[in-house]
Amino acid sequence: MxxxxxxxxxxxxxxxxxxxxxxxxxxxxxxxxxxxxxxxxxxxxxxxxxxxxxxxxxxxxxxxxxxxxxxxxxxxxxxxxxxxxxxxxxxxxxxxxxxxxxxxxxxxxxxxxxxxxxxxxxxxxxxxxxxxxxxxxxxxxxxxxxxxxxxxxxxxxxxxxxxxxxxxxxxxxxxxxxxxxxxxxxxxxxxxxxxxxxxxxxxxxxxxxxxxxxxxxxxxxxxxxxxxxxxxxxxxxxxxxxxxxxxKTLHLRMKRHDENGRAIAAWLKTRADVALVHDPGFGGMLSFVLRGDLAAATRFVQATSVFTLAESLGGVESLIELPAIMTHASVPAEIRASIGLPDGLIRLSVGVEDLPDLQRDLEAAFEAAAGR
Ligand SMILES: Cc1ncc(COP(=O)(O)O)c(C=O)c1O
Incomplete structure (x- = not known):
């Protein structure tokens, strides 16, 4: 050989x-x-x-x-x-x-x-x-x-x-x-x-x-x-x-992004306070629509402590953002509406931290969004 x-x-x-x-x-x-x-x-x-x-x-x-x-x-x-x-x-x-x-x-x-x-x-x-x-x-x-x-x-x-x-x-x-x-x-x-x-x-x-x-x-x-x-x-x-x-660690990171992403997507889909989950079926990127108004989504993204409120994605750390106001603000509002991108859509870049911490962090954000 x-x-x-x-x-x-x-x-x-x-x-x-x-x-x-x-x-x-x-x-x-x-x-x-x-x-x-x-x-x-x-x-x-x-x-x-x-x-x-x-x-x-x-x-x-x-x-x-x-x-x-x-x-x-x-x-x-x-x-x-x-x-x-x-x-x-x-x-x-x-x-x-x-x-x-x-x-x-x-x-x-x-x-x-x-x-x-x-x-x-x-x-x-x-x-x-x-x-x-x-x-x-x-x-x-x-x-x-x-x-x-x-x-x-x-x-x-x-x-x-x-x-x-x-x-x-x-x-x-x-x-x-x-x-x-x-x-x-x-x-x-x-x-x-x-x-x-x-x-x-x-x-x-x-x-x-x-x-x-x-x-x-x-x-x-x-x-x-x-x-x-x-x-x-x-x-x-x-x-x-x-x-x-x-x-050098791409393959290792992606495996963990995927494991965490799958678990969080499955969990979000079971929640009554989530209207819709966008999930490609692999990897660490997810977006979802919260039941409630833009103010509730804004409270959500400001309430996390492991997920950082920031643009970008794909790093080892988890990020959260509102695309309509942040990464996709350059897309005109009428185009966003026409493709089904509401102002309250929340995007997650699920990182490689410990899953229970990510889930607890999001749980706290759901509470904050509901005003509890
Ligand atoms: C899918 C995709 N392509 C291209 C870009 C642009 O890349 P950069 O920010 O490195 O210029 C981004 C940035 O967010 C992206 O998400």
């Missing part, structure tokens, strides 16, 4: 080893933080490393690790999830049509409708959770989905959607931030491109903002690398190091 290929090994082995051979000079087991902007060249232009906007070894390790986790050949990292999304949008041209899921992160909706729409790119929005009902019109250039969605946790059959999109020659981009490659690998399902806010589960410790695009398409990857260097929204080496460090 030969050596194990660390790019195709089990997902936990990939999280720990892919893209990270021991550093060749010292054998350092951990990829060093190459905190440098430039590199000494032995002769003019005769060196692989020229400038850290173009290349940085810590960034390369992170890119290769995430690409391997997603089953992709190319990973290209950015300074935020939005910079990753913006870079994919930059590959479009005036007149291009994009069919986008109707329940995407508010910042994605804002970037598409308030910025890229000004450059002649046409965006239309559709619920992709019932793929049979989705029509991908002729001439569509790109189909963009999140699955599960943020914050309604709707899921899309990516394989079916990709088959439909490819029939009309559209490329499929999946924002896989919520699912992570532990639960879903869109490239294996037929998607062309995967994006992540690495700020969330991939880093997992709420201490870095970052993004990545992964693809198996060599030409598209070359375009992304060009834009990464030309526009320059690159992550610093220290942030790449922290994200690599976070990635």
């Amino acid at each position: 030969g050596k194990i290929d660390l790019n195709t090994a089990g997902i936990g082995t990939r999280a720990i080893h892919a893209g990270q051979p021991p550093e060749p000079i010292t054998g350092a087991v951990m990829t060093p933080v190459f905190q440098t902007s430039t590199y000494a060249q032995p002769a003019p232009g005769a060196w692989d490393w020229e400038y850290s906007r173009t290349h940085n070894p810590t960034r390369t390790a992170l890119q290769d690790c995430i690409a391997a986790l997603e089953g992709g050949r190319h990973g290209v990292c950015f300074s935020s999830g939005m910079a990753a999304i913006d870079t994919v949008a930059r590959t479009l041209r005036p007149g291009d049509k994009v069919l986008c899921g109707d329940d995407v992160y508010g910042g994605t909706y804002r970037l598409f409708t308030k910025e890229w729409a000004n450059y002649g790119i046409e965006f239309s929005f559709v619920d992709t959770s019932d793929v049979d009902a989705v029509e991908v019109p002729e001439g569509t250039k790109m189909v963009w989905v999140e699955s599960p969605t943020n914050p309604l946790l709707k899921t899309t059959d990516i394989a079916k959607l990709a088959a439909k999109a490819h029939k009309v020659g559209a490329m499929v981009v999946v924002d896989n931030t919520f699912a992570t490659p532990i639960f879903q690998r869109p490239l294996e399902l037929g998607a062309d491109v995967v994006v992540h806010s690495t700020t969330k589960y991939l880093n997992g410790h709420s201490d870095v903002v970052g993004g990545v695009v992964v693809t198996n398409d060599d030409a598209f990857a070359a375009r992304l690398a060009f834009l990464q260097n030309a526009a320059g929204a690159v992550p610093g080496p220290w942030d790449c190091f922290l994200t690599l460090r976070g990635l």
